[in-house]
Amino acid sequence: MKNRRCTLVLVMMVLSISLLMDHAHARENNAKKSSGAPNAGKTRAPYVPVLRIPLRVHLSMSKRPVKEWMVILEEINRIWWSQAGICFEIEAVMHDTILKDGMDIWFSPPADEGVVLNGYFEGAHDIWVRDTPKLRSAPNPARHRAARTAAHEFGHGLGLNHRQDSDDNLMRSQTLGWRLNAKEVGTVRKHAASIALPDRKPSRCKAPILTP
């Protein structure tokens, strides 16, 4: 009888420990899921090979300090790399000479502050985003408005049209959404493969660099 009671106590202890561990895992998973920041904490791209696209960022007309741009440019890469295995090898410059390959983008205030346009894509080397776009919130918002709008314009550059069914969509107009669906990922990876750097071994892009 005594032995049986001991076994019962032991079984109950094992059960409660495994229940506690399950709770701990659930808490951790929920914390990951509820993070609003684009893909915080991801260490591996969801698609390989990672497709790296050269990008020149023209800041000569921007009114924002250069140091603000570095975190914005890193967020653009997080949005694309963590969802589609695409990133940009970014060189920020203070001149207007364009790249031969990849893409070029200019950041600046609009000529007239009354302009409602946040950005446009007119071709791989003719992309513009205003310094501080005007965007509505989203359930899972991007951190920086300029990062979201630039990532949206690159979506057009990689073959995507607008998709207005949720404020969380990257291709929704004028929100802070940054999410792509599986169909969009298929489209952009096909397009990106045709313009990406031939070396497909690196698993992510380097940090943005600034050259005068």
Ligand SMILES: [Zn+2]
């Ligand atoms: Zn658009």
